[in-house]
Amino acid sequence: MKDAVIVVSGGMDSVTMLHEYRDEIGLAITFDYGSTQNAREREYAVMHCKRLGIRHLVIPLEFMHKYFKSSLLGSADDIPEGDYDDANMKSTVVPFRNGIMLAIACGIAESNGLKRVMIANHGGDHAIYPDCRPEFVDAMSAAMRNGTYEHVEVYAPYTNLTKAEIARHGAALGLDYSETYSCYKGGEKHCGKCGTCRERRQALEEAGISDPTEYETTMQ
Amino acid sequence: MKDAVIVVSGGMDSVTMLHEYRDEIGLAITFDYGSTQNAREREYAVMHCKRLGIRHLVIPLEFMHKYFKSSLLGSADDIPEGDYDDANMKSTVVPFRNGIMLAIACGIAESNGLKRVMIANHGGDHAIYPDCRPEFVDAMSAAMRNGTYEHVEVYAPYTNLTKAEIARHGAALGLDYSETYSCYKGGEKHCGKCGTCRERRQALEEAGISDPTEYETTMQ
Numbered sequence: 001m002k003d004a005v006i007v008v009s010g011g012m013d014s015v016t017m018l019h020e021y022r023d024e025i026g027l028a029i030t031f032d033y034g035s036t037q038n039a040r041e042r043e044y045a046v047m048h049c050k051r052l053g054i055r056h057l058v059i060p061l062e063f064m065h066k067y068f069k070s071s072l073l074g075s076a077d078d079i080p081e082g083d084y085d086d087a088n089m090k091s092t093v094v095p096f097r098n099g100i101m102l103a104i105a106c107g108i109a110e111s112n113g114l115k116r117v118m119i120a121n122h123g124g125d126h127a128i129y130p131d132c133r134p135e136f137v138d139a140m141s142a143a144m145r146n147g148t149y150e151h152v153e154v155y156a157p158y159t160n161l162t163k164a165e166i167a168r169h170g171a172a173l174g175l176d177y178s179e180t181y182s183c184y185k186g187g188e189k190h191c192g193k194c195g196t197c198r199e200r201r202q203a204l205e206e207a208g209i210s211d212p213t214e215y216e217t218t219m220q
Numbered sequence: 221m222k223d224a225v226i227v228v229s230g231g232m233d234s235v236t237m238l239h240e241y242r243d244e245i246g247l248a249i250t251f252d253y254g255s256t257q258n259a260r261e262r263e264y265a266v267m268h269c270k271r272l273g274i275r276h277l278v279i280p281l282e283f284m285h286k287y288f289k290s291s292l293l294g295s296a297d298d299i300p301e302g303d304y305d306d307a308n309m310k311s312t313v314v315p316f317r318n319g320i321m322l323a324i325a326c327g328i329a330e331s332n333g334l335k336r337v338m339i340a341n342h343g344g345d346h347a348i349y350p351d352c353r354p355e356f357v358d359a360m361s362a363a364m365r366n367g368t369y370e371h372v373e374v375y376a377p378y379t380n381l382t383k384a385e386i387a388r389h390g391a392a393l394g395l396d397y398s399e400t401y402s403c404y405k406g407g408e409k410h411c412g413k414c415g416t417c418r419e420r421r422q423a424l425e426e427a428g429i430s431d432p433t434e435y436e437t438t439m440q
Contacts, residue, residue, distance in 0.1 A: 057287065059283045059287075060283075068327055068331045069332075070331075095330035095331050096364065099367050100323040104323075106315070107316040107320055108287050108288065108315075111289035130369060131366075135366045136363060136366040139360075139365075139367075140363040143362075145359075146356040148316055149315075
């Protein structure tokens with residue numbers, strides 16, 4: 001039954017989820033919060049939804065770029081380099097972004113008779129991003145259930161998977177990860193040095209998948 | 221300490237809260253979701269924040285008007301008449317609106333070093349609006365606490381008050397309720413017949429306050 005809305009960015013995780021759960025998804029939503037990374041990812045979100053025949057909305061959130069504090073909303077030079085779970089990655093947090101995306105998707109779900117909102121947060125996000133952790137997901141799901149007539153729920157089946165495990169799901173589905181985008185710097189090629197590029201490379205390597213990504217630099 | 225963000229519409233309840241808690245409020249936010257009611261209320265939100273010297277942001281949420289199902293987002297003719305807690309008022313629900321406003325205000329609070337988000341839901345809202353009930357507020361507060369570094373919380377001190385009790389707070393503060401707007405139909409004068417006009421009249425009467433509102437019709 002296609003009773004779910006999915007929040008899809010166009011990165012590895014949400015594109016994998018989109019394909020893995022395609023038979024349960026009635027609507028996909030991509031949020032545009034004004035970063036170049038976000039714009040590059042979005043092209044892949046559009047491509048995959050089109051290919052799978054899934055209705056897709058792009059929702060601009062101008063206020064985020066205007067009023068939120070995050071290096072991810074600045075220029076490429078603001079993005080720290082290092083591992084995805086390093087403490088200096090904290091500057092890339094967009095405060096309560098998942099809460100905001102889930103809340104809006106919940107309202108659209110309730111407006112369209114859909115019962116679940118899917119999001120592709122995973123285990124590797126927990127160190128730096130509080131709104132990716134299981135205790136956030138559980139409380140947000142309770143807020144949505146209690147705050148809607150149809151008792152809409154969050155469905156986040158990757159919450160305790162590693163990114164390498166997600167990549168294995170994708171490989172089993174025959175996904176080509178060159179059709180996804182990760183880099184926080186938002187360049188045409190992946191930089192290879194920011195936290196999310198390093199995480200991407202490590203996940204594909206750990207999953208034993210030949211990495212199709214063109215990086216600007218070799219692994220350090 | 222001014223450590224709170226307040227969500228203020230310009231209606232009776234949020235304007236009362238704005239004045240009552242002015243010493244705790246560092247920032248006020250009004251959301252513009254595209255209804256005429258919302259536009260009329262907003263003028264009062266602007267006026268009261270200016271008068272109190274509270275920094276005020278207006279945030280447009282175009283997606284709500286575009287993708288959400290609610291008679292409140294349609295024309296005046298779509299608005300049902302009757303008591304505020306009648307079952308037919310259900311069509312005025314904007315799905316998960318409080319969840320969305322709280323989530324965005326939470327991200328802005330975290331971006332500005334503020335710790336609490338205030339909202340003026342009250343006891344009379346519980347019958348029809350699920351995202352005004354205590355169990356929603358508690359779960360949303362847990363989601364925000366778990367999903368932010370600064371453990372931002374919801375502060376909703378009117379949750380179990382009646383609207384008449386709120387009006388008594390306002391009267392004690394010397395508020396003039398003609399400087400607030402309620403009507404769902406969004407006309408220049410309050411219609412006097414929609415659920416929120418009836419609720420407004422009853423609350424002022426019950427609180428023993430002479431009603432300064434100009435209505436199009438007398439009470440039925």
